[in-house]
């Protein structure tokens with residue numbers, strides 16, 4: 001179904017990012033090296049301000065590396081990347097467009113065949129439970145539904161890589177669990193490589209094949225924790241799995257150890 | 262196994278007011294209109310009655326303030342000439358307003374997109390705004406003659422500024438994440454403008470257009486004061502010179518009507534263009550019926 005590419009999807013080598021303003025210089029990322037194989041699901045956790053968003057933006061080509069380099073499927077990232085999907089913390093929908101038209105923005109700008117895009121949009125609307133709300137405007141939707149729309153839009157062009165920056169951060173626990181289950185399903189069905197930034201340790205472990213824990217600013221990768229769970233995940237089962245418990249505990253300790261400094 | 266539809270627990274399913282204000286029947290529409298209009302209409306009626314009583318009682322001399330009857334008689338008597346002068350003023354105002362809108366929007370785009378153009382244009386725009394238009398009106402008439410051109414130019418000069426300021430504010434208010442999103446879609450500058458920045462700027466822009474259209478009337482009339490042989494401003498000067506208070510009032514009322522008419526047209530246009538915006542949602546709530 002999807003044009004799944006194989007091999008190394010995202011290759012980050014000795015990446016540093018410094019933001020300079022007139023007065024000061026902030027090192028957001030410091031010597032980050034990370035390899036993501038196609039089909040992996042990487043969860044990224046870390047204290048706020050440690051450079052998680054910056055990392056995603058560099059991969060998307062929206063922020064330039066100060067040092068090091070990033071490649072997507074072997075091609076060095078120079079300038080904004082088109083073969084990705086990006087979902088933001090705030091849904092970032094067009095207020096004046098209904099659900100379906102918001103999703104189809106992706107197709108309009110990319111010039112994807114109309115009939116094909118429409119079919120894909122309907123599939124995604126069905127998959128994310130938005131059916132019946134095709135014409136509803138963003139302000140008429142709950143936060144969870146807005147995030148679903150943003151997710152559909154990010155997936156419309158069947159990107160080989162999906163970048164998600166705390167997409168469920170503003171949602172209540174129940175909606176969040178539900179969207180997590182949907183995301184797990186989408187990931188399994190499409191074979192998309194996903195990089196997810198999250199504040200929720202449980203979410204990180206539930207979804208990821210690997211969790212990357214970052215240190216406070218300047219952001220470094222502090223620890224890589226493989227998640228040894230089957231690809232298909234069920235909330236109730238995962239929550240009670242001893243591996244889940246020990247992983248979340250370990251991550252909490254890693255993050256907590258730094259907070260006390 | 263994954264979560265099924267039955268266990269879906271989205272806490273805030275679409276709010277009760279999900280069906281937007283678009284599809285409402287004629288009856289409700291009329292009720293809304295009445296609801297919107299009766300208060301100002303009542304106030305106007307009150308002012309009118311006060312005017313009538315004060316003048317009819319002779320508390321104010323009728324060469325200072327004429328009675329409504331005198332104004333009405335004068336209006337019907339001079340109907341065709343008043344209509345002609347109204348048409349001239351309306352024409353100058355509309356052309357001036359449209360030109361100000363086009364030029365103002367183009368300037369706003371230039372300023373919003375280019376730092377260099379911003380530094381070049383904004384000071385000039387501001388300078389043009391702070392010069393009192395009434396002070397330069399005679400000069401403009403000297404430069405451009407006695408016909409329509411100087412009035413249109415004055416209308417443009419006076420209506421231009423709010424369009425520029427609101428346009429720049431609107432274009433700059435685009436969510437940076439939307440711009441990043443459009444970059445990952447590979448959008449061209451034009452696509453980003455047409456599909457994201459411009460629609461996003463419309464609510465701001467329309468607020469500016471509403472100010473601009475009322476100012477355009479002022480510009481046209483000021484131009485007519487200074488040198489004209491037609492238009493309501495000219496008519497008003499003539500009436501003033503002849504101490505013809507009824508005619509003066511008739512001209513004044515017609516000017517106001519032109520302003521109100523144009524404002525309402527822009528409002529309707531706004532309602533059509535941005536029904537989705539917070540400022541237009543359920544403009545007159547007619548709840549609990």
Ligand SMILES: Nc1ncnc2c1ncn2[C@@H]1O[C@H](COP(=O)(O)OP(=O)(O)O)[C@@H](O)[C@H]1O
Nearest residue numbers: 019026028047048049050051052053054055217
């Ligand atoms: N465009 C920018 N200009 C200057 N500083 C920035 C910019 N973007 C991010 N930063 C800084 O870089 C650091 C990391 O930011 P960010 O990646 O947003 O962190 P996180 O997403 O982990 O909370 C922060 O200190 C932030 O202030």
Ligand SMILES: [Mg+2]
Nearest residue numbers: 052053054165
């Ligand atoms: Mg962030």
